[in-house]
Every structure is written in C-alpha cells, then in structure tokens.
Amino acid sequence: MALTASRPKRRFRPALWVLTLPFVIMFALFFIAPIVYAIVDSLFSTKASGLGFGAPEKVFVFLDNYAAALSNPSFVESLGRLLLFSLIEVPLMVVTALGLALLLESARARWPRFFRVLYFVPYGVPGVIAALLWGFLYIPATSPVLQGLAAVGIDVNPLSSSGVLFAIANIALWGFAGYNMLILIAALNAIPSELYEAARIDGASEWSITWNIKLPLVRPSVILVTVFTIIGTLQLFVEPLVLRPLTTAISSDYTPNLAAYNQSFAQGNPSLAAAMAVIVALIGFVFSFGFLRLVNRKGNRAW
Amino acid sequence: MFGPRNNRTARLALAGAVTLGLVGGLAACSSGGDSGSTASADNPVEITFQSWVPNIDQAVDAFNASHDDVKVTLETVTAGPDGGYAKMLSAVQAGNPADVAQLGYDAIPDFLVNDALEDITDYVGDSSDLFVPWQWNTGVFNDKVYAVPQASGPLGQFYRKDIFDSLGIAYPTTWDEYYQAAKTIHASDPNKYITAFAFNQAPWLIGLSQQGGANWFSTSDDAWNVTIDDESTLKVADFWQKLIDEGLVKIEADFSSEWNADIQNGNVATWISGSWADAILRGTAPDTAGKWAVGAMPQWQAGEDVSATWAGGSASAVLKGSKHPKEAAEFALWLNSDPESVNILTNVGAGWPAIADTSEITSLQSDPEVFSFYGGQDIWDVFAASDAAVDTSWKWPPLSSTLFSSLTDNVKSAVEGGTPLTDAYTKTQDDMVAALKAKGISVN
Numbered sequence: 001m002a003l004t005a006s007r008p009k010r011r012f013r014p015a016l017w018v019l020t021l022p023f024v025i026m027f028a029l030f031f032i033a034p035i036v037y038a039i040v041d042s043l044f045s046t047k048a049s050g051l052g053f054g055a056p057e058k059v060f061v062f063l064d065n066y067a068a069a070l071s072n073p074s075f076v077e078s079l080g081r082l083l084l085f086s087l088i089e090v091p092l093m094v095v096t097a098l099g100l101a102l103l104l105e106s107a108r109a110r111w112p113r114f115f116r117v118l119y120f121v122p123y124g125v126p127g128v129i130a131a132l133l134w135g136f137l138y139i140p141a142t143s144p145v146l147q148g149l150a151a152v153g154i155d156v157n158p159l160s161s162s163g164v165l166f167a168i169a170n171i172a173l174w175g176f177a178g179y180n181m182l183i184l185i186a187a188l189n190a191i192p193s194e195l196y197e198a199a200r201i202d203g204a205s206e207w208s209i210t211w212n213i214k215l216p217l218v219r220p221s222v223i224l225v226t227v228f229t230i231i232g233t234l235q236l237f238v239e240p241l242v243l244r245p246l247t248t249a250i251s252s253d254y255t256p257n258l259a260a261y262n263q264s265f266a267q268g269n270p271s272l273a274a275a276m277a278v279i280v281a282l283i284g285f286v287f288s289f290g291f292l293r294l295v296n297r298k299g300n301r302a303w
Numbered sequence: 304m305f306g307p308r309n310n311r312t313a314r315l316a317l318a319g320a321v322t323l324g325l326v327g328g329l330a331a332c333s334s335g336g337d338s339g340s341t342a343s344a345d346n347p348v349e350i351t352f353q354s355w356v357p358n359i360d361q362a363v364d365a366f367n368a369s370h371d372d373v374k375v376t377l378e379t380v381t382a383g384p385d386g387g388y389a390k391m392l393s394a395v396q397a398g399n400p401a402d403v404a405q406l407g408y409d410a411i412p413d414f415l416v417n418d419a420l421e422d423i424t425d426y427v428g429d430s431s432d433l434f435v436p437w438q439w440n441t442g443v444f445n446d447k448v449y450a451v452p453q454a455s456g457p458l459g460q461f462y463r464k465d466i467f468d469s470l471g472i473a474y475p476t477t478w479d480e481y482y483q484a485a486k487t488i489h490a491s492d493p494n495k496y497i498t499a500f501a502f503n504q505a506p507w508l509i510g511l512s513q514q515g516g517a518n519w520f521s522t523s524d525d526a527w528n529v530t531i532d533d534e535s536t537l538k539v540a541d542f543w544q545k546l547i548d549e550g551l552v553k554i555e556a557d558f559s560s561e562w563n564a565d566i567q568n569g570n571v572a573t574w575i576s577g578s579w580a581d582a583i584l585r586g587t588a589p590d591t592a593g594k595w596a597v598g599a600m601p602q603w604q605a606g607e608d609v610s611a612t613w614a615g616g617s618a619s620a621v622l623k624g625s626k627h628p629k630e631a632a633e634f635a636l637w638l639n640s641d642p643e644s645v646n647i648l649t650n651v652g653a654g655w656p657a658i659a660d661t662s663e664i665t666s667l668q669s670d671p672e673v674f675s676f677y678g679g680q681d682i683w684d685v686f687a688a689s690d691a692a693v694d695t696s697w698k699w700p701p702l703s704s705t706l707f708s709s710l711t712d713n714v715k716s717a718v719e720g721g722t723p724l725t726d727a728y729t730k731t732q733d734d735m736v737a738a739l740k741a742k743g744i745s746v747n
Contacts, residue, residue, distance in 0.1 A: 047743035048416050050525050052701035053444040055418040056743075068741070074712075141561040161719050245556045248502055248719040251712045265389035267705045268417055 042066070042274035065275035074253045075276065079283070081165070082255055086233045086287075089169045093229045094222060096173060097180035101218075102210060104181070105188045116185065119178035127175065131242035134171045139246055159247035168239045176232070180225045187221035188214060223295050227288050234284045237261065256280045347374040348630045352638075353391060354405035355382045356617075357582070358651035362644045366637060373630045375403075383407055384505075384707060388414075391622060395419040400622035402631035403638075408441040408615030409506075409703040411450050416701035416742070421621040424448040426632035433640045437695030438657040442618055451635040454654030455616030456577025457689035458510050461584055463572045464596040464678060466495075474598045478542060481601045485551040488572055496553040498573045499565065500543060502714045503556040505707035506614035507575070512728075513611035513697060514600055515539035520700045526745035527700055531710075531732040532725075538603075540724040547718065554718055563587055575600070577613035578686040582652025585676050593675065597682040599689060610692035615699065616654055655690050702738050709734040 042065050048056040069075050100119055104112045122130065136142045138158040140150065149156055158167040191214065199209050215222075237257040244250040252266065253259030256276055264273035352363060352375050363377045378401055380387040388410055394400040395417070406414060414420050424447050431439050434452050442450030467474065467484070470491055475481040485497035501507045512519070516535035521528045546552045553571060555562050565571040567588045574580065584595065600610050619635035621628050638644050642663040645656045649666045661667055667683045674681055700706075713727035713734070739746050 046417075048701065049743050050745055051522055051527065052416045052739070052742065052744040053412065056416060136560065139561050141564045245503055245559050246561070248554060248715045251715055252708045253712070262708060265386060266384065266708050267702070268392060268413065 038274040038277055041271050042278055043271075045271050061271075065272045066279065068272060069276050069279060074251065075256065075259050078253050078256050078259055079279075082234060082236060085165055085169065085236060085255075086230060088165065089172060089233045090226060090229050092169060093173060093177060093180060094226050096177045097184055097225060098218075098222060100177065100181040101184035101188060102214065105185055105214075106206065106210075116182070119181055121178065122175050123179040125175065127238040128242055130175050131171055131239045134167070134174070135243055135246050138167055138243070159243065159249060161249040164243070164247060164249040168236070168243070171239050172233070172236075176229075180229070183225055184218055184221050187218040191217050223292070227291060230287050230291060231284055234280060234287065347372050348627050349374050349376065350402035350625070350627050350631050350634060351376045351378050352403040352405075352619075352634065353378045353380045353387070353401040355380055355387055356405065356648070356651065356653045359648070359653065361651060362638055362647040365643055365647060366634060369643075370637075373634060375634055380405075383410055384704065388704070392417055392419055395623050398624055400624045402621060402625040402627060403619050403635050404622050405453075406450060406618050406620045408438075408452075408455075408618060409699045409707075411442055411618065411620065412444070412699050412701040413703050414620065415444060415449060416744075419623050420449040421623050421625055421628045421631075422447045422449060423451075423621050423628060423632040423635070426629050427451055427636045430636055430640065433659060434657050435659050437693075438616060441615060441699070442620070450618040450620035451632075451639050452657035453617045453619055453639045454579070454648065454657055455690060455693070456506075456579055456613035456654050457686050457693055458514065458575055458577060458600055458611050458613060459682075459685050459689050460598045460600060461574045461576060461580060461595055462598060463569055463591070463594055465594040466569060466572045475601050476599070477605050478601045478603055482542075482546065482551075485546055486549075489551050494570050496551065496565075496571055497546075498552055498575065499555040499557060499562055499571045500547060500552040500718070501557040501562075502554060502718050503559075503711055505710045507557065508710060508714060510611045510613050511543075511575070512536045512539050513694060514609055515603060516609070516694075518694065518697060520698045521696075522698070523747060526747045527739060528747050529700070529732060529736050529739070531706075531735060532729045536728050537725045540728055544724045547724070567591065569594075577654060578683075578689075579652045579654045581673060581676075581682060585673070593678050595677050596680050597677060597685045599685055608688075608692045609694070610689040612693055612697075615697070616657065618657075655686055700735075700739065701744060702735070702742060705738045706731070706735050709738070 043060060043062055044058050045061045045065060046056040046058050048054065103109060104116055104119075109115075125133070137145055140146045140157070146156060146158075157163060158170075195213050195217075196209060199213060204212070235257055236255045240250050240254045240258055241261070244252070244254070252262040257280060260273040260276040260280070263276065264270045347370075350373060354377065360377050363375050366373075366375055380390055383406065387405070391400060391404050392414070400419075411420070428448050430451075431448075435455075438452035438455055441452060442448055462474070466488065470487050472484045472487055473480070475484045481497070488495050488497045509519075512535065515538055517530075517533055517539070519529065519531050519533070519536075521530075543552070547554065553565065555565065555571070557574075562571065566574070566584070567590065569591070574584070576583075581597075585592075599608075602609060619638055621631040621635065625631050638648075640658050645658055645661075646664055646666055648654075649656055649664055650670075656664060656667075658664075667687075669681075670683075710727070710731045713730045714724065716722070717724050717727040736746050
C-alpha cells in the first residue's frame with residue numbers, strides 16, 4: 001500500500017509517448033481526419049451555372065445537404081428499410097449464434113470441433129464472394145435448389161420485392177453466425193466447471209444449468225455480439241450492391257450506404273454522400289449506445 | 304461487416320498504409336524531374352491511358368512501337384458507369400490523374416461540369432475534318448475541344464436466325480411485326496422470349512426512345528430544355544408496356560449471369576445493341592456460332608429508316624492535371640484516327656469508327672472470323688447503314704450519370720410495382736430537372 005501511495009503522480013515517461021505515438025498518428029490520420037473531412041465536406045456543395053459547361057465552384061451551404069438527404073423520399077425509405085432489416089437480422093443473428101454455441105458446448109454434443117469449424121468457415125469467405133455465390137443460388141436459371149423446388153411444384157423467388165430482404169438477411173446470417181458463435185463459445189468455456197459441479201450436486205437439470213448459469217455468465221458476450229450486429233447491419237452495403245443487377249427489387253439507393261455510394265461514385269456528388277454517411281453514423285451511434293444503456297441499467301438483470 | 308471484421312480490415316489497412324507511406328516516401332526521393340524535360344528517343348515522355356475496352360492494349364503497343372518520344376502505359380479500369388468514371392474523377396480531385404481517359408460521349412459534359420477535362424484545342428483543333436462531324440462535336444463545347452471521338456455504337460438487332468426460320472418468322476422490319484414475332488416465339492415455348500427487357504441498362508432504354516424519335520435535351524437562351532416525357536418516348540414506353548403485360552419479354556438485366564445463360568441456350572432470341580456487341584456475343588455464346596444474324600432496327604413507320612446509338616459512343620479525353628497534355632492529346636488523336644490503330648480498335652470491338660474515311664479500315668471490308676459467326680453475313684453493312692441513319696442532333700447534358708441512375712431506378716420500380724412505364728419517364732423528367740437545378744444549371 002505504501003508503495004502505490006509513494007508513486008510519483010506525473011512523471012514524464014518518454015517510452016509511453018514513443019510507444020503510443022505510432023498509434024496516435026495513424027488514428028488521427030486514418031480515423032479522425034476522414035471523419036472531420038466528411039463532416040466538413042458535407043457542409044459544401046459544387047455549383048455550376050448556365051449550361052453547366054464552365055468550371056463549377058465550391059460553395060458553403062451549411063446544412064443544405066442534410067436537408068436534401070432527409071427530404072429525399074427514397075433516402076428516407078432506405079433508412080426505414082434498414083431499420084426493418086435490423087429488426088429481422090439482429091435477433092435472428094443473436095439467437096442463432098447463441099443456439100449454436102450452446103448446442104456445441106452441451107455435454108452431449110457429437111464432434112463439436114468439426115461442427116465448430118464447419119459453422120465458422122463461411123466467415124472466411126469474403127463478403128462479395130459470398131453474395132455472388134448466393135446470387136447464383138437465388139436465380140432460377142442457375143440455382144439447382146430453386147430448380148429442384150420448381151420440379152416438385154414449389155415456385156419461390158427469393159429476389160422478389162417481398163423476399164429480397166430475407167434473402168439478404170440469410171447471406172449475412174450464413175456469413176457471420178459462425179463468428180459470433182465462436183465469441184460465445186469462448187465465453188462459455190471461461191465459465192469455471194465448479195459451478196456446473198455444484199449445480200449438478202444440487203440436482204439441477206441441463207435446462208436449468210443453461211438458464212441459471214450459462215446464460216447469465218455469457219451475458220456480456222451476448223451484448224457484445226448484439227452491438228457488433230447492430231453496427232454491422234446499419235452498414236448494409238455489399239450484399240445489395242452485388243445482388244442489384246439480378247433483381248428489379250433493389251434500386252440504386254436501397255440502403256443508405258448504397259445511396260451514399262451512388263451519390264459519390266455514380267452521380268459525382270460527394271458532399272451529399274458525406275451528409276448521408278454522417279446521418280448513418282449518427283444513427284449507428286444512437287442505436288449502439290442506446291442499446292448499451294438499456295442493458296446496463298441498474299436492476300435490469302432479468303436473466 | 305456484421306462483426307468486428309472491420310477491426311481486422313482496419314488493422315490491415317493501417318499496415319498497408321504504413322508500408323505504402325514508407326515506399327511512397329522512398330519513391331519520392333528517387334523520382335521527380337521527368338516533367339518539363341524535353342522528349343527524346345532516349346528520354347521519352349511517359350503518359351498513362353485509362354480504358355476498359357478489352358484488348359485495346361494492342362493499339363497502345365502499336366503506338367509505342369511507332370513512337371520513340373512518347374511512351375504510353377495502359378491502365379485497365381472498370382467500364383465508366385460501373386466505377387471507371389468515379390476512379391478518374393477522384394484522381395483528378397486528388398491531383399494525380401491518368402493523362403488520357405476513355406469517356407462515353409454521354410460522360411463528357413459530366414466531366415466538364417466537374418472541371419475534369421483539359422482544353423486540347425491547341426493540339427488537335429486542326430484535325431476536325433478527320434472525323435464524322437457529329438461525333439467530333441460531342442467533344443466541342445463553347446468552341447473549345449475537350450475530347451477526340453473514337454467510335455459510336457449504332458444500334459442493330461442481333462437475332463437467332465435459326466429460331467426465326469424454324470418458326471417461319473420473317474425478319475421484323477416494323478415494331479408491329481416485332482410484336483407479332485414476340486407472340487409467335489413465346490407461343491412456341493413458354494421459356495422462350497423475343498428479348499430481355501433490360502431494365503438496368505439506361506443506354507439501351509434511351510436508344511429505344513431515340514429511335515422512336517425522342518430528343519430529350521436541347522438548349523435555348525443559355526438554358527436546357529428537358530423533354531424526357533415527350534410524345535415519342537411515351538409511345539415507345541407504351542409499346543414495351545404491352546409486351547411486358549402480355550409476358551412476351553423476359554424482365555432481365557443484360558450482362559447478368561442469367562442473361563448470359565439465356566443467350567447461350569436461345570431462350571432470349573434477340574438483342575438490340577451497338578455494333579461492338581458482336582465481340583461480346585461471340586465471347587458469350589461461342590457454341591451458337593453460325594446461328595446468328597444482324598438486322599436493321601424495326602421501324603415505327605413502315606418504309607422509314609431511323610436508327611439510334613447506344614449512348615452515342617466513346618471518346619478519348621485528356622484529364623485535367625495531366626503533366627503532358629500535348630503528348631496526351633497527340634496520343635488521343637493517333638489512337639482514334641491512324642488507320643493502323645482504327646483497324647485494331649474495330650477488330651477488338653471498340654465500336655463503329657468515328658473517322659470520316661473508313662476506306663482504309665480493312666476489317667470493315669472483310670472479316671471472315673466475324674462473318675462466319677453470323678452465317679457468312681457481312682454484318683458491317685447493317686451497321687454502316689445504321690450509323691448513317693442516326694439522328695445526330697442528340698445532345699448530352701451534364702449529370703448524365705444522374706439521368707442513367709434515375710431512369711433505371713424508375714423503370715425498375717415500375718416493372719417491380721406494376722405501375723405504368725410511362726410514369727417512370729415522367730418521374731425521370733422531374734428527377735433530372737430537379738437535379739440540374741440543384742446543381743445551379745439553368746433549365747427552361
């Protein structure tokens with residue numbers, strides 16, 4: 001105790017600075033600077049005049065780009081679509097990952113290592129490749145699954161306007177459930193086995209062990225997985241981009257990120273794209289921290 | 304995306320950035336000094352050329368072989384609307400663009416409104432008479448030259464002659480006959496369609512309207528007149544609406560894997576496309592060699608001869624910020640007018656040459672490899688006639704990219720939601736006028 005108390009409070013430690021400097025520089029250059037750049041850019045707009053063949057000028061428009069984005073019906077629609085997608089995807093992802101983790105970590109699981117790898121493998125497939133792959137499976141002309149179903153009289157079109165959101169959710173689930181499962185398995189493995197022994201001596205069933213020991217103890221990991229999934233779903237981009245040419249149900253502004261991409265790279269309006277990106281970032285911020293506040297309230301430990 | 308993969312990519316990106324930064328720093332020490340030095344055989348000026356035309360490297364090689372003082376490096380980019388233009392524009396903004404870029408005629412005003420093109424009047428202004436006037440004029444604004452035309456994409460109809468013959472269908476010379484042919488083809492086999500309705504392809508949709516007599520953009524009093532919902536366009540839209548409603552065309556994106564399969568197995572029997580589509584067709588469906596033929600565009604009035612283009616054509620422009628605009632402009636001129644180069648370009652499928660005198664272009668006179676794919680037909684006769692029948696007064700406004708994406712989005716949602724196709728064009732009219740005004744451009 002005397003030792004810690006006598007430690008000098010503000011000693012200059014060069015090693016600390018030298019070792020953190022690379023991080024600070026990179027963090028500033030590649031994280032802070034782009035954010036500041038995007039925010040500044042979102043306050044400007046390039047204007048032409050006459051027939052538009054002269055050089056344009058950059059003018060300060062303050063929040064006009066934000067107003068333009070939020071008064072654009074298809075952008076607002078894409079925000080709504082994204083929320084709907086999150087409502088489908090987040091619970092589905094968390095429940096699937098948790099279910100798989102509990103099954104593979106239960107005492108009766110057969111070949112848990114094999115299945116762990118099997119479920120994790122899709123995560124190793126790059127997002128674009130995964131979407132292309134599923135794209136082939138979603139088109140009747142190239143999909144053995146749909147052709148098989150059609151042969152027995154079931155006609156499904158996963159890329160119809162009513163089904164496409166689920167088709168995308170399926171790709172995301174396929175790609176990331178295994179990863180989230182692994183996080184939860186790690187948490188389950190960290191539970192000391194004395195707790196299980198004590199429970200069994202007390203005569204607890206597998207079900208009540210799961211409910212009263214496993215779930216409460218992996219709670220922090222479940223929260224982590226949920227926050228990651230919320231952030232991930234809000235960035236929905238690759239899957240609709242790749243599937244877009246295959247269906248009439250996906251427009252060039254199907255999700256906010258797609259709309260920003262389209263504005264910036266197809267329509268030459270990076271300022272509006274920056275405003276859209278900031279809006280999505282704000283929503284992600286509000287959702288993630290809102291969720292964390294919700295689950296971390298005192299007394300909110302129902303399970 | 305759906306997990307902390309971001310962290311990993313962020314770390315990778317960071318590591319990459321560090322490496323790049325180090326390498327870049329080293330490179331900066333060793334390079335420098337080539338700008339401003341006079342060109343000579345020992346010390347040639349190096350310029351880069353961005354294009355997406357397959358095999359255009361043959362033309363670049365030919366240039367390098369015949370020029371000692373300039374060395375061109377080809378950089379292959381994705382097709383303009385699919386990301387190539389974005390790459391070029393960002394490079395211009397960042398101040399390190401390629402010197403010469405492949406640009407669609409539709410994209411030239413778009414690049415101009417972004418202040419991304421170099422004025423090359425001083426270098427190539429005298430060469431206007433080498434080119435077909437309307438194509439030359441696609442690169443001229445306010446009497447300044449910004450681009451050298453390469454090739455146009457006059458429309459023709461590629462069709463499976465064997466299917467037409469076996470069903471006893473004569474080649475449709477009018478759209479009425481086209482409609483009848485569509486019915487016969489679909490009646491013969493419910494999986495077969497006369498064509499794919501390419502909701503994703505703005506140049507295709509625009510070409511059909513143009514061939515119907517539409518002329519969407521004109522200027523008067525230093526302002527644009529926009530008439531995307533004119534009578535001719537709505538007539539064309541109503542025609543395709545009828546085919547869609549009766550299930551006679553397949554709603555399908557062109558160049559998609561599904562479309563490729565349908566072209567290969569004959570479920571889609573025709574394709575209205577530019578002259579350059581020949582190379583694509585031969586590449587996509589080599590097994591169907593000998594079964595295809597090419598016909599002129601069906602007409603709205605029997606006996607007429609009206610054609611159109613696939614979004615005009617393609618040009619070479621010098622990007623703003625090029626360190627060697629003179630050499631870049633000279634390369635652009637050589638590439639698109641030297642008979643040797645134009646021969647190569649025509650061979651590789653760049654399109655219908657923009658030069659006025661095509662007598663030296665041997666590949667247009669006879670090309671056994673191409674003609675045998677079409678059962679021995681000289682398909683270039685069809686496109687020569689088509690090129691001559693194009694309404695050359697069509698003018699591209701700035702923001703053609705907005706036009707393309709708005710048009711395809713609106714047509715998509717009409718097809719998807721079962722709303723009238725004509726509404727899609729009315730909506731596109733509103734979108735385009737709003738976009739132009741928002742950009743500060745005058746609209747009447």
